Amino acid sequence: MSHEVPLPPDLYGRGRDDRFLRFLDAVTRFYLPISTRSDRYGRRVFPPEPGPLRLVVTDREAAAEDVVALRLAAPDGGPLPPWQPGAHLDLDLPSGRRRQYSLCGDPADRSGYRIAVRRLPDGGGGSVEVHDALHPGARLTVSRPRNAFPFAGDRSVLLIAGGIGITPILPMAREAAARGLDWRLVHAGRSRASMPFADELARLGADRVELLADDEHGTPDGADLLGRAAPGAAVYVCGPAPMLDAVRTAFDASGATALHFERFAAAPVTDGRPFTLRLRRSGTELPVPADRTALDVLREYDPATPYSCRQGFCGVCRRQVRSGTVEHRDRKLTDQERAAGQMLVCVSRAPEGECLELDG
Structure with a gap:
């Protein structure tokens, strides 16, 4: 049951409610539910998630x-x-x-x-x-x-793409050109025939775009790629793992100040230790080596195992853990979801020797 809280007496001792406080009370009653998205009973109301x-x-x-x-x-x-x-x-x-x-x-x-x-x-x-x-x-x-790979529009930008990695980089180049930023783009690939959107890139600024075909120039190393960066530039790179590793290794010695990247595939496992998965329904036990993910092992056992990003942020590979301790390494699950036993098997693991029992 709710109770009305009376307004305080008039501030000047007059025999009526204070008009200013009455006005504030009316405004608060009207705007508070809107600003807090709560209903008349004070419960928070969240808009439904937009559908696909x-x-x-x-x-x-x-x-x-x-x-x-x-x-x-x-x-x-x-x-x-x-x-x-x-x-x-x-x-x-x-x-x-x-x-x-x-x-x-x-x-x-x-x-x-x-x-x-x-x-x-x-x-x-x-x-x-x-x-x-x-x-x-x-x-x-x-x-x-x-x-998951936002473009911040830094004043000076070096864009690096490897092969099909040009797909997120091309809109960044278009944005940089539209804003009048100091930008350069390097697109590397096996051959010119394998590198998409060359004509579009040339229209954005032929003097700012460089195509490096391996069969013409050899495979560029990280220091060579970063040598195109102006002092203080931000670097955005998307491509195969060897390119990313080369750029990351050479970055500290370059004149660039920020590095943003997106991988084609899952990052290599770091600090991994062997553990075991047990499938609750069948009782099957699957060893997970230190250098492989739980998703790798599950897909080898059942190729229909769902997955998408393999980087811990989309949630497609979510599984329910019935017992065992999880080392969460994802960027998706909330504390409540983790406490409820959920796990993203593409990146999360278990301590050495632990057995995680999964539904399924």
């Missing part, structure tokens, strides 16, 4: 050797949610696989999203499915754009 998007493939083109670019739009042609350079989408493919792809179009174009995917015959199957199954007219469930 239902999109259709409206265009498909070859962007480079073994690279296909797809345009995704709303079936009714309506505007799509906004995004910023560095953002990505989660695609639910027809097979049930979920994969992440960077947005590589123009953020100002709300009529469609563009992604580009290189075919990897020896990968997890997602890229092959995109190439073989997604043609104009195909319908997909797609997450709203999320950004």
Whole structure:
């Protein structure tokens, strides 16, 4: 039961409520529920999470050797949610696989999203499915754009892309050019034929873009790449693990002041110790070596094990732990979810010798 709290007497001793305090009381009663998102009983009210998007493939083109670019739009042609350079989408493919792809179009174009995917015959199957199954007219469930690789718009910028790593970097170059920043971009790849969007990059500024094909120039090392950075520049890099490792190793000796990067694949396991997974339903025990992830071992046992980012921030590989101590290394789960026994098996582990019992 609620009780009305009477207003204090008039500040000047008059025989009525103070008008100013009555006014403040009315304003508070009106705006407090709005500002705190609470209902009339004081309970917090949170808006529902926006749902996924239902999109259709409206265009498909070859962007480079073994690279296909797809345009995704709303079936009714309506505007799509906004995004910023560095953002990505989660695609639910027809097979049930979920994969992440960077947005590589123009953020100002709300009529469609563009992604580009290189075919990897020896990968997890997602890229092959995109190439073989997604043609104009195909319908997909797609997450709203999320950004784990944001572009801060630093005054001086060096952008480095390796192969298909140009996909998040291209919108950054477009943004840097639009803002009039001091920017340079280096795109390295096996050959010119394998490097997508060269024409678009040249239109942004041929004097600011450098293409380094391995078959012409050899494979650049980290110090060579960072040598293009102006003193005090911020560096943004996306590419294969050897490129990232080379840039990170050479960074401290460069004149750059900030390093931002996004990996194609999972980072190597560091400080890992062997432990065991037990599948509760079957009783199967799976040893996890010190240099492999729980996800690697689960996928080897069951190739249908769901996963996406392999970096601990999307939550697709979430599993319920029934017993055992988890070393959480993700960037997704809340303290409450961890306390409830949830785990992201792509990055999180257990102490040496521990056995984690998982549902399933």
